[in-house]
Amino acid sequence: xASNSAPSSWQNLVAQKQRECxxxxxxxxxxxxxxxxxxxxxxxxxxxxxxxxLLSDSELDITQNYTASQLLVRLASGRxxxxxxxxxxxxxxxxxxxxxxxxxxxxxxxxxxRAKYLDEYLxxxxxxxxxxxxxxxxxxDSFCVEGTQATVGYVALLKVEPCKTNSALVKxxxxxGAVLYVKTNIPQTMMTADSENNIFGRTxxxxxxxxxxxxxxxxxxxxxxxxxxxxxxxxxxxxxxxxPALCCGVYGFKPTANRIPFGGQVSGAIEGMPGLIPxxxxxxxxxxxxxxxxxxxxxDGHAWEYDSSAVSVPWHGIPRxxxxxxxxxxxxxxxxxxxxxxxxxxVKRALDSAVEALTRAGHRIVHLDxxxxxxxxxxxxxxxxxxxxxxxxxxxxxAEAGEPLVTSVAKGVAPxxxxxxxxxxxxxxxxxxxxxxxxxxxxxxxxxxxxxDLKLDVILAPGAQNTAVGFDTYGWxxxxxxxxxxxxxxxxxxYGKASKELDPEPMNTSDDVQPNYIPDEVxxxxxxIQIITPQFQDxxxxxxxxxIDKALDMYGKQ
Numbered sequence: 001x002a003s004n005s006a007p008s009s010w011q012n013l014v015a016q017k018q019r020e021c022x023x024x025x026x027x028x029x030x031x032x033x034x035x036x037x038x039x040x041x042x043x044x045x046x047x048x049x050x051x052x053x054l055l056s057d058s059e060l061d062i063t064q065n066y067t068a069s070q071l072l073v074r075l076a077s078g079r080x081x082x083x084x085x086x087x088x089x090x091x092x093x094x095x096x097x098x099x100x101x102x103x104x105x106x107x108x109x110x111x112x113x114r115a116k117y118l119d120e121y122l123x124x125x126x127x128x129x130x131x132x133x134x135x136x137x138x139x140x141d142s143f144c145v146e147g148t149q150a151t152v153g154y155v156a157l158l159k160v161e162p163c164k165t166n167s168a169l170v171k172x173x174x175x176x177g178a179v180l181y182v183k184t185n186i187p188q189t190m191m192t193a194d195s196e197n198n199i200f201g202r203t204x205x206x207x208x209x210x211x212x213x214x215x216x217x218x219x220x221x222x223x224x225x226x227x228x229x230x231x232x233x234x235x236x237x238x239x240x241x242x243x244p245a246l247c248c249g250v251y252g253f254k255p256t257a258n259r260i261p262f263g264g265q266v267s268g269a270i271e272g273m274p275g276l277i278p279x280x281x282x283x284x285x286x287x288x289x290x291x292x293x294x295x296x297x298x299x300d301g302h303a304w305e306y307d308s309s310a311v312s313v314p315w316h317g318i319p320r321x322x323x324x325x326x327x328x329x330x331x332x333x334x335x336x337x338x339x340x341x342x343x344x345x346x347v348k349r350a351l352d353s354a355v356e357a358l359t360r361a362g363h364r365i366v367h368l369d370x371x372x373x374x375x376x377x378x379x380x381x382x383x384x385x386x387x388x389x390x391x392x393x394x395x396x397x398x399a400e401a402g403e404p405l406v407t408s409v410a411k412g413v414a415p416x417x418x419x420x421x422x423x424x425x426x427x428x429x430x431x432x433x434x435x436x437x438x439x440x441x442x443x444x445x446x447x448x449x450x451x452x453d454l455k456l457d458v459i460l461a462p463g464a465q466n467t468a469v470g471f472d473t474y475g476w477x478x479x480x481x482x483x484x485x486x487x488x489x490x491x492x493x494x495y496g497k498a499s500k501e502l503d504p505e506p507m508n509t510s511d512d513v514q515p516n517y518i519p520d521e522v523x524x525x526x527x528x529i530q531i532i533t534p535q536f537q538d539x540x541x542x543x544x545x546x547x548i549d550k551a552l553d554m555y556g557k558q
Contacts, residue, residue, distance in 0.1 A: 239480025
């Protein structure tokens, strides 16, 4: 598309796409104008699906009262049909779209046809099609599904034909028996924590619609929170699974890169440059369902058959090793706040409460201290990650269509207020790559030594310095991007709520690229903690997260 296209050109493309998306929602699933008028901020409490009258009691039960693991048992035994389950989640997703703008592509007829086929297979063969038999799973927009577009929020990509092949993970999910029915909203460029673009609009947070749903898998986080999906897949290169999870009050897991096949997606980025590697991973309502997707997709290590970049590493139980704890007692390193990214009061309260609860549960707590080592600094890792993101050539698909930048992208937030670039500017390209590699290697080694010296099982850290905040104010994600730089698996556990009564004093940051704490604004927003293990210890991360989640439920005061 020519860069000098008239403004009306991109707007016409968008209008056409929006009409197409609206027409794909069946008329009988459209909410009444009365219900859509003056919806309250706390949509989950208002219970739009029940008030709408569009879901039967059985469909409300299916979408509200089961985990994915529990539904799979019922589906495999024939106690509930895939057609009934898929219909229920398609309806609820359609409702979610009308109040949250959380979807991009929908393929409800194809999903219902697939569900009917799976029911017939079960009846004919007497066994489920696969371990995910009949389960509806939602996908971030970047995944390619044959016959649908993958525009990832770029108007320029509206001119690209629908995908002719499936992404590697999509092929696997279908072979495993899943039903795919929707793709979910993302930010323009997929590099901010506000899932807004000029095609599909802004995704709202069902916990409190004046707050960001997070990004870049924000549509996924919002849909899961609304229970328009019970299990979904996002991607994460700086926190894009974990930020929506913590903003929307659900569980999210960023695996080690390439444990889940990533190939065949659309990003708009130039591939092949050395840098941080994005990872695909699940969002769900329980640790068990995070494990379900990971163990099923990774399985016996055959993902490489679908994606040449996927590692051939099977999913194991917890291997015994030097740090393997006895009787479920963990040695937990606690990452404190970075001086440049101070924790908002609700986040600090949740972290302190978690430490207290885990101490009461008998776990060993070790407070981590960088000891002045720059390589262990959250701020330094943030600057190094940012330098990786901005070096080298970049496609400008925004300019190609002549569309404007959305606000969060236009802000161009960066962590550079916290110190200098790790690598000096002006070097030759290969010298820059080498210098970045050496700086990253120092970070790798410093953290490796921490694990070895302190004999840690996991690290407990904030997911962010803040909860979900007002639109376009989330800022830079220091407490998530650190683990992308290291390629460590990391899990978000919802824990507690922001409270203007418990934390009444506002807090202003010293710069304009990080969010302020505004008690009235974030009151009731979910809080969260983050659990981290070293690279390829994904199984241990989720195993330990399960132990910690149960301990917080038993001993926590939130």
